[in-house]
Amino acid sequence: MKPASNGKYQALEPPPPLTSSEGLAEANRCLMCWDAPCTRACPTHIDVPRFIKQIATDDLLGSARTILSANILGASCARVCPTEVLCEGACVLHDLHERPIEIGRLQGLATDPVVFGGDPIFVPGPDTGFRIAIVGAGPAGLSCAAELTRLGHSAVILDAADIPGGLNTHGVAEYKMRPDTSLAEVEWVLSHGGELRSGVRVGTDITIDALLEEHDAVFIGTGLARSAPLGIPGEDLAGVEAALDFIANLKARPREEAALEGERVAVIGAGNTAIDAATQSVRLGADKVFLVFRRAPEHMRAYDHEIEKALLDGVELVAQAVPVSITGQGAVGGLTLQRTELGAPGRDGRPAVKALDGTEFHLDVTRVVRATGQVGYHDFYAAVPDVELDGAGRVVVDERFRTGNVRIWAGGDCVNGGKEVVNAVEHGKQAARDIDATLHGVALPSGGD
Amino acid sequence: MADLTANLAGIESPNPFWLASGPPTNTGDQVARAFEAGWGGAVWKTIGEPIENTWSRYSSVDLNGNRMMGLNNIELITDRPLDVNLQEIREVKRRYPGHAVVVSAMVESKREAWHTIVKQIEDTGADGVELNFGCPHGMSERGMGSAIGQVPEYCSQITEWAKEVAETPVIVKLTPNITDIRTASRAAKAGGADAISLINTINSITGVDLDTLTPRPAVGTRSSHGGYCGPAVKPIALNMVAAIAGDPGTAEIPISGIGGVTTWRDAAEFILLGATNVQVCTAVMHYGFRIVEGLIDGLGNYLDGKGLGCVADLRAKSVDQVTDWQHLDLNYIIKAEIDQDKCIGCALCYIACNDGAHQAIGAKRSDEGRTDVWIKYDDCVGCNLCSLVCPVEECITMVEQDTEYRPLTWAEVEDGADPSGLAPRPKHDLTIGG
Ligand SMILES: Cc1cc2nc3c(=O)[nH]c(=O)nc-3n(C[C@H](O)[C@H](O)[C@H](O)COP(=O)(O)OP(=O)(O)OC[C@H]3O[C@@H](n4cnc5c(N)ncnc54)[C@H](O)[C@@H]3O)c2cc1C
Ligand SMILES: Cc1cc2nc3c(=O)[nH]c(=O)nc-3n(C[C@H](O)[C@H](O)[C@H](O)COP(=O)(O)O)c2cc1C
Ligand code: SF4
Ligand code: SF4
Numbered sequence A: 001m002k003p004a005s006n007g008k009y010q011a012l013e014p015p016p017p018l019t020s021s022e023g024l025a026e027a028n029r030c031l032m033c034w035d036a037p038c039t040r041a042c043p044t045h046i047d048v049p050r051f052i053k054q055i056a057t058d059d060l061l062g063s064a065r066t067i068l069s070a071n072i073l074g075a076s077c078a079r080v081c082p083t084e085v086l087c088e089g090a091c092v093l094h095d096l097h098e099r100p101i102e103i104g105r106l107q108g109l110a111t112d113p114v115v116f117g118g119d120p121i122f123v124p125g126p127d128t129g130f131r132i133a134i135v136g137a138g139p140a141g142l143s144c145a146a147e148l149t150r151l152g153h154s155a156v157i158l159d160a161a162d163i164p165g166g167l168n169t170h171g172v173a174e175y176k177m178r179p180d181t182s183l184a185e186v187e188w189v190l191s192h193g194g195e196l197r198s199g200v201r202v203g204t205d206i207t208i209d210a211l212l213e214e215h216d217a218v219f220i221g222t223g224l225a226r227s228a229p230l231g232i233p234g235e236d237l238a239g240v241e242a243a244l245d246f247i248a249n250l251k252a253r254p255r256e257e258a259a260l261e262g263e264r265v266a267v268i269g270a271g272n273t274a275i276d277a278a279t280q281s282v283r284l285g286a287d288k289v290f291l292v293f294r295r296a297p298e299h300m301r302a303y304d305h306e307i308e309k310a311l312l313d314g315v316e317l318v319a320q321a322v323p324v325s326i327t328g329q330g331a332v333g334g335l336t337l338q339r340t341e342l343g344a345p346g347r348d349g350r351p352a353v354k355a356l357d358g359t360e361f362h363l364d365v366t367r368v369v370r371a372t373g374q375v376g377y378h379d380f381y382a383a384v385p386d387v388e389l390d391g392a393g394r395v396v397v398d399e400r401f402r403t404g405n406v407r408i409w410a411g412g413d414c415v416n417g418g419k420e421v422v423n424a425v426e427h428g429k430q431a432a433r434d435i436d437a438t439l440h441g442v443a444l445p446s447g448g449d
Numbered sequence B: 001m002a003d004l005t006a007n008l009a010g011i012e013s014p015n016p017f018w019l020a021s022g023p024p025t026n027t028g029d030q031v032a033r034a035f036e037a038g039w040g041g042a043v044w045k046t047i048g049e050p051i052e053n054t055w056s057r058y059s060s061v062d063l064n065g066n067r068m069m070g071l072n073n074i075e076l077i078t079d080r081p082l083d084v085n086l087q088e089i090r091e092v093k094r095r096y097p098g099h100a101v102v103v104s105a106m107v108e109s110k111r112e113a114w115h116t117i118v119k120q121i122e123d124t125g126a127d128g129v130e131l132n133f134g135c136p137h138g139m140s141e142r143g144m145g146s147a148i149g150q151v152p153e154y155c156s157q158i159t160e161w162a163k164e165v166a167e168t169p170v171i172v173k174l175t176p177n178i179t180d181i182r183t184a185s186r187a188a189k190a191g192g193a194d195a196i197s198l199i200n201t202i203n204s205i206t207g208v209d210l211d212t213l214t215p216r217p218a219v220g221t222r223s224s225h226g227g228y229c230g231p232a233v234k235p236i237a238l239n240m241v242a243a244i245a246g247d248p249g250t251a252e253i254p255i256s257g258i259g260g261v262t263t264w265r266d267a268a269e270f271i272l273l274g275a276t277n278v279q280v281c282t283a284v285m286h287y288g289f290r291i292v293e294g295l296i297d298g299l300g301n302y303l304d305g306k307g308l309g310c311v312a313d314l315r316a317k318s319v320d321q322v323t324d325w326q327h328l329d330l331n332y333i334i335k336a337e338i339d340q341d342k343c344i345g346c347a348l349c350y351i352a353c354n355d356g357a358h359q360a361i362g363a364k365r366s367d368e369g370r371t372d373v374w375i376k377y378d379d380c381v382g383c384n385l386c387s388l389v390c391p392v393e394e395c396i397t398m399v400e401q402d403t404e405y406r407p408l409t410w411a412e413v414e415d416g417a418d419p420s421g422l423a424p425r426p427k428h429d430l431t432i433g434g
């Protein structure tokens, strides 16, 4: 069961893990489908019926191995994956009008004792002598490092942040996973091998050319940069923040300090990050939380189950509205908006938006959180030879995660424009396999999602 | 509601549900509570010379998270003094005159010993005696229980001894640990048995503790084979009941059916295959006496639904439909059919047929992320497997096919009927690795 979310301070903590008897009962509900739809729907293609059968037969270690060999971050994926739209969404039991198998929580049951118990799950392959540099210790980079280690290569990860894990540590909502869980997992992943250098920003502290010189290949998993400013008056006031900074700050501080009692928060945006910022605000005690977006509710990019959660939390939707200015003396005192009119659908299928003069209205808020979408690290990539970004700021790769530079691979949010942890893990894994094949001079059949 | 009273060889009970001899009938208090709960009769825990039990004595087999699909025990007969048992039997019968109180007994294989115990039992006012020729552990090592049931001559002899003095009906309880149950039932009949009850438990070891390496149930660091019962043994019991009911050598001997009865449906099946009543042990050990309510209600509703006025009307109705294989119609053709509206695309039917049967189901990934499946009618041998594995009720049905071939049995072919009268079978001429 997902946590109930119909009140302040509820479900600030992740749901408790399944007990072994609950797990056994749940595992035994699985039909063990052939060519299972859940496995097909998992971006890392974990053999779900197999790991569930292993739980049912009391082989938790074997189950963990099944999961972790496909997805080294299986323990955090068990917590953060939007299973409703992935494996559990595909479970055939829906068609029987039964609850789908709780694949995510079963996955946690099997992987937690291994990942948070310390023992490595694989022995690194015989040393190949190849060295690979990885830019970014987020899910993509970590997955790539683990797979390279398994294949006998040595991997060095460089991350600009002091604390590794990327958005898995700094981004995902608290009620799904706490940062210390992500960090414990990072430590376990690195216990297999691979070196982490934190606080090193590639492009600034070390050039990409230097990396290419010292390594046989480079994998880039930088994720995406913070959303760009809205470009409206008042954005420099205290209390205006990018959603990622807002969330990262909440997560970095003790709960008492992070509390938002007395605050009225406007979150600008309609994606999953906006929803996370809004629900986090409710859960930290904000008096009122608005979700402000330009189009109609049916055009929201966030998952339905996430939107529902926000509504249950009491978040107020302010649809068809666009911010024109932020008011206040030194700090945010209010937000002025205009109504919008929706036109014909554009190329992405969503209607064009036109702000209407003379429709100004005001929201009484003390915080403005910008969740209008992350963007590519344009400056960083400008310095990477032969690597291109597309119009949306995504790194261009082929189906093997090769960039235009034969020695550079890329994956994760920087490639797909921002999806889930599990997609980044798959990219890192597939890229590592192609790096391995390329360094060994063998071609591989194409993979990836 | 239909009349549920039952009469086994003259022993009457308000319904056909009796407690089998075992832990639930160990004491007068339990039997009295069972009668209050609604049980029609009880067969007292086997009495005789009191024994000492091991402490650890049960173990079980779970299936896919369901507890106690099968139960195993190494318990012996009663460990309570004979006079205490007799006194409690007398008291229970006095308080519940309308209920069947039958007493199971096992003593040394001496004529005097059997004469004495039968007289002592009948002196309590009990309605009948059940001779325990079935206990497969411990007692058999002492020349009793299944050591008797496995030797037809002993079985006849001891039944005869009991009958020499008995004034109430004598029921002989058989062991299934024997090659052909009919040799035992015929021997019991030859000895004068008024009725037969079966099955007792099946020799078993339920498993081994993979940490200590001691088989279960562990008595310290050792174990011993025990007797298996519970839902897992029902098919074996049904077959044995049907074999006796259909045997001209024992025709019409009343049968008390035992083995895995848990629900009214199980009871109905035993009765259809020839039992007059049923006895229950494991299900009560699992859920308590209260289950009798569901047994009574369910069987009554079923009889009503079938328009049958009493339990006896149901008895043995399926016996004639059990025949030897050679008399089955080889031209009764069925094929699997999938209701695509019900199908959830799990592909279990495909993998079962493809790997485990006859390669007669096709499968292809669907656009919805599921698997489309279809029957290859020409290859289907109608084995039923797919319909057994399909998790969706009535999604795969086995449909009888029209055929110009007339019914034909193997016996008829053996007797000279033209084998070209056999409908052609699907051929499995697949290329290896193809
Ligand atoms: C608010 C929010 C909530 C989310 N919630 C979920 C969720 O519930 N479930 C889910 O599955 N996904 C969620 N996601 C998405 C998920 O976090 C990302 O898809 C995933 O983390 C992407 O992994 P990545 O490795 O590609 O990038 P990131 O996680 O962004 O990691 C990139 C790393 O690269 C480092 N880096 C960047 N540039 C440089 C450089 N020049 N030099 C060195 N290091 C650099 C960064 O410091 C960072 O550590 C969420 C995202 C957000 C923003
Ligand atoms: C459909 C079917 C056909 C079988 N045919 C044979 C057979 O031809 N020869 C044989 O020795 N046993 C045969 N068996 C018995 C099995 O080999 C095995 O002894 C028995 O099924 C018990 O094992 P199990 O519980 O794993 O099924 C058959 C079993 C099944 C289910
Ligand atoms: S789809 Fe559901 S039932 Fe089928 S294997 Fe996956 S989890 Fe099990
Ligand atoms: S009935 Fe048997 S042979 Fe026919 S499709 Fe089903 S499993 Fe295959």
Ligand code: SF4
Pocket (backbone or CB within 6 Å): B338, B342, B343, B344, B345, B346, B347, B348, B349, B350, B373, B389, B390, B391, B392, B395, B396
């Ligand atoms: S087993 Fe039943 S539900 Fe599953 S694919 Fe086959 S027909 Fe459909």
